[in-house]
Amino acid sequence: MKRSFLFSILLMFLVGCESNSSPQLDIIPVQFLFSGDSSEIAIQDMFYAEDYSSLSFKDHPHLNANFSTETDELTIYADKDFSGYTSLSFLYKNKRYDLPIKVIERKYITFNYVPDPDVKNVCVFGNFNFWLRNQLMMKKNDDGKFSITIPFEPGQYEYLFAVDGQEILDPSNPVSVPNGLGGFNSPLKVLPGFSGTRPFITPESYTSENELQLKFHILPHDYKEKIEQKDIIALVDNHRLSSSRINVSDKLVTLSLPKELARTNRRIRLTWTCNVTTSNLVEVILENGSPAANGGDFKWQDAIMYSLMVDRFYNADPSNDNPILNAKLADRVNFRGGDLQGVTQKLDEGYFNELGVNTLWILPIIKNTPKPFLETPPPHRMFSGYHGYWPISGREVDPHYGTNDDAHTMITVAHKRDLKVLMDYVSNHVHQEHPYYQKHPEWFGQYELSDGRKNLRLFDEYRLTTWFESYLPSFDYPNAPEAIDTMVADAIWWLRNYNIDGFRHDAVKHVPSVFWRALTHEIRKEFPSKDVFQIGETFGDHSLIHSYVNKGQLSAQFNFNLYWPARYAFAMDESSFAGLAAEMERVVDIYGQNHLMANLMDSHDQPRYPAYLEHDLDWGDNAQEVGWHTNIQIDDPLTYEKIEMYMTYLMTIPGPPVIYYGNEVGMTGAADPDNRRQMDWTVNKRQKELRKYVSTMTALRSEHPALRYGDYSTVRADEQVYAYLRSDFNERILTVIHRKNSPDKVFITLPEELEIERLECLNDAIQIEKNASKKNSFNIQTGAYSGYVFKVVRRES
Numbered sequence: 001m002k003r004s005f006l007f008s009i010l011l012m013f014l015v016g017c018e019s020n021s022s023p024q025l026d027i028i029p030v031q032f033l034f035s036g037d038s039s040e041i042a043i044q045d046m047f048y049a050e051d052y053s054s055l056s057f058k059d060h061p062h063l064n065a066n067f068s069t070e071t072d073e074l075t076i077y078a079d080k081d082f083s084g085y086t087s088l089s090f091l092y093k094n095k096r097y098d099l100p101i102k103v104i105e106r107k108y109i110t111f112n113y114v115p116d117p118d119v120k121n122v123c124v125f126g127n128f129n130f131w132l133r134n135q136l137m138m139k140k141n142d143d144g145k146f147s148i149t150i151p152f153e154p155g156q157y158e159y160l161f162a163v164d165g166q167e168i169l170d171p172s173n174p175v176s177v178p179n180g181l182g183g184f185n186s187p188l189k190v191l192p193g194f195s196g197t198r199p200f201i202t203p204e205s206y207t208s209e210n211e212l213q214l215k216f217h218i219l220p221h222d223y224k225e226k227i228e229q230k231d232i233i234a235l236v237d238n239h240r241l242s243s244s245r246i247n248v249s250d251k252l253v254t255l256s257l258p259k260e261l262a263r264t265n266r267r268i269r270l271t272w273t274c275n276v277t278t279s280n281l282v283e284v285i286l287e288n289g290s291p292a293a294n295g296g297d298f299k300w301q302d303a304i305m306y307s308l309m310v311d312r313f314y315n316a317d318p319s320n321d322n323p324i325l326n327a328k329l330a331d332r333v334n335f336r337g338g339d340l341q342g343v344t345q346k347l348d349e350g351y352f353n354e355l356g357v358n359t360l361w362i363l364p365i366i367k368n369t370p371k372p373f374l375e376t377p378p379p380h381r382m383f384s385g386y387h388g389y390w391p392i393s394g395r396e397v398d399p400h401y402g403t404n405d406d407a408h409t410m411i412t413v414a415h416k417r418d419l420k421v422l423m424d425y426v427s428n429h430v431h432q433e434h435p436y437y438q439k440h441p442e443w444f445g446q447y448e449l450s451d452g453r454k455n456l457r458l459f460d461e462y463r464l465t466t467w468f469e470s471y472l473p474s475f476d477y478p479n480a481p482e483a484i485d486t487m488v489a490d491a492i493w494w495l496r497n498y499n500i501d502g503f504r505h506d507a508v509k510h511v512p513s514v515f516w517r518a519l520t521h522e523i524r525k526e527f528p529s530k531d532v533f534q535i536g537e538t539f540g541d542h543s544l545i546h547s548y549v550n551k552g553q554l555s556a557q558f559n560f561n562l563y564w565p566a567r568y569a570f571a572m573d574e575s576s577f578a579g580l581a582a583e584m585e586r587v588v589d590i591y592g593q594n595h596l597m598a599n600l601m602d603s604h605d606q607p608r609y610p611a612y613l614e615h616d617l618d619w620g621d622n623a624q625e626v627g628w629h630t631n632i633q634i635d636d637p638l639t640y641e642k643i644e645m646y647m648t649y650l651m652t653i654p655g656p657p658v659i660y661y662g663n664e665v666g667m668t669g670a671a672d673p674d675n676r677r678q679m680d681w682t683v684n685k686r687q688k689e690l691r692k693y694v695s696t697m698t699a700l701r702s703e704h705p706a707l708r709y710g711d712y713s714t715v716r717a718d719e720q721v722y723a724y725l726r727s728d729f730n731e732r733i734l735t736v737i738h739r740k741n742s743p744d745k746v747f748i749t750l751p752e753e754l755e756i757e758r759l760e761c762l763n764d765a766i767q768i769e770k771n772a773s774k775k776n777s778f779n780i781q782t783g784a785y786s787g788y789v790f791k792v793v794r795r796e797s
Contacts, residue, residue, distance in 0.1 A: 036080030126159030196222025356698025364388030627674025648787025
């Protein structure tokens with residue numbers, strides 16, 4: 001008892017850590033503010049609790065914090081002359097914690113448009129304002145030119161002008177990029193104030209004899225001043241580490257933690273900051289006193305997902321096929337016979353285990369209308385609910401897929417096979433035949449607008465109430481608390497009765513945060529010891545996507561803002577990887593090194609990647625119409641090489657990878673519904689080789705913790721090569737992507753501060769030469785359209 005008391009005092013002195021009686025808080029994510037501006041933060045989005053009334057915040061020299069006990073919201077104002085990382089101390093139930101904050105200095109960008117004489121109104125809109133037209137109106141100057149100045153944080157953006165209602169590219173911008181919808185946008189790149197490469201902190205080694213010592217390299221890059229201890233911020237869980245436990249010398253930062261403190265599971269975060277720039281924020285997951293490695297408890301960073309549409313995957317029970325009989329309904333949008341028994345059969349056969357995935361994302365299985373409906377906008381085609389997104393029930397499985405018992409069996413078998421199961425949950429809308437709409441039309445948004453328009457697919461203007469179709473009423477949750485309670489209760493029912501492991505949430509940005517907070521609060525309350533994973537789908541800028549990713553709402557979203565530049569860079573030989581590398585760094589900066597933002601090559605909502613590789617699709621095409629009129633197939637053998645190249649990338653970057661059914665055998669197709677063909681089970685030799693390569697890459701990700709928990713740093717990104725390092729305390733892994741149509745010798749130089757003996761290729765046998773004239777430089781003999789993963793073997797001192 002005496003030792004326990006002294007240890008509690010020691011922890012409070014060293015890091016302010018809670019004693020055994022202290023409330024255990026979530027690891028609070030970094031909060032982002034802007035210089036000279038204020039932000040409102042829902043405390044529930046910081047950490048879960050039933051009561052926040054005891055919360056109070058300490059004074060800070062550069063931040064002004066005000067907490068409202070009435071709304072449980074924190075308002076923070078950042079001084080206009082302050083930027084960088086800091087922390088804000090607060091008390092909760094009489095215990096002290098530290099809230100990590102990054103204050104960003106924004107840049108002001110001026111847009112100009114020279115009009116024809118009769119132009120009356122011009123506005124700019126883009127992913128920086130949710131594509132809202134008529135919000136950022138440009139002012140006409142005395143010289144007749146329209147202009148507007150807007151603040152931006154550093155990053156890459158896309159935009160258009162609306163000139164008297166007509167959308168156009170910026171005439172003064174010679175560059176355009178595909179928007180993924182068959183058109184183009186004007187790009188904008190906003191650079192940070194520090195023009196060079198900022199310092200980078202990366203793990204070096206650790207010891208755990210008398211205490212746990214974590215040693216990090218700090219690579220100064222283009223920062224020429226001295227790295228000082230006072231500019232180092234280290235957190236153990238939610239507590240600042242005492243400066244007496246931080247040592248800086250000779251480009252090394254050492255953190256010292258008592259063994260008793262490190263013995264439990266902890267999260268370490270470390271950064272360096274000054275008034276000019278900041279380093280990365282490096283993260284270390286501690287398990288049982290050591291940095292996380294293989295063999296620990298499953299974490300969602302370990303997930304390798306497989307996404308499948310039940311109707312299109314495998315038909316094991318023809319008795320439930322029951323396609324719709326309607327001459328106007330094309331076969332490709334009818335029910336095709338896939339069922340839950342088919343998924344179970346493939347589980348029993350070991351298909352998913354052999355492929356190396358450990359998480360199934362099953363598209364919606366809830367009962368849909370058995371009737372076909374005409375698409376409201378032109379060309380008015382007939383569709384069915386084969387995909388699962390037209391629900392008419394909250395708790396019943398669609399009979400085309402099987403029964404509720406079949407769903408239970410499939411999930412049970414998956415768990416026996418060590419696979420997690422994510423259920424696709426549709427909370428934005430129901431079908432008009434759903435009892436919720438039939439009995440409670442007041443729960444839903446208005447279809448007829450007051451100005452005479454239909455509230456149909458006004459995705460930006462009426463983001464939270466617009467209908468996707470005239471027969472798919474959208475919930476109006478802020479004005480219907482009963483609807484929130486009902487839909488939350490349905491989700492909890494599936495968790496409780498079917499033991500699913502989480503949800504993929506559809507159309508997240510069209511559902512207000514009040515619903516997500518209600519759902520997540522109930523999940524935390526009902527399942528306090530279960531790590532329920534929730535991942536959402538949002539197309540938009542990072543501010544919109546990130547607003548849903550926190551402790552009070554969703555665990556993650558799909559990483560579409562990385563997917564767009566990745567798809568383009570890998571498909572276009574003349575493009576540079578530099579834009580992709582910059583976006584990768586931004587994603588890590590925003591969501592953290594150990595983020596759960598899932599990465600894709602394809603999805604059920606996007607054209608399949610091989611269609612662009614084969615030039616069956618151009619970036620400006622209406623991909624949906626092409627799919628209806630063209631029989632897209634793979635004709636070029638190099639396409640399989642390019643898929644393997646992309647898979648090398650997908651399995652080695654931060655964030656869980658997603659394999660969309662058929663990726664592993666090179667299925668192609670245009671947009672919906674052509675990207676939802678029947679799974680190809682009659683594969684040829686080259687497709688089998690591709691599937692084997694995918695298995696090799698999933699195995700590498702599972703075997704190497706640096707690929708799941710490690711930091712990220714770009715080594716090279718140009719017109720031919722994309723190379724990057726992933727590092728943790730277990731290892732360093734180098735990935736080299738070579739996008740060229742012929743073999744070549746690739747020159748790679750790694751940071752000179754690292755002590756490197758050699759490179760060992762993990763996924764191929766290739767020639768590697770060490771350059772004797774330059775430290776840590778290597779010549780790598782690469783094949784055409786190839787990807788390689790290397791273990792970086794350190795030089796022993």
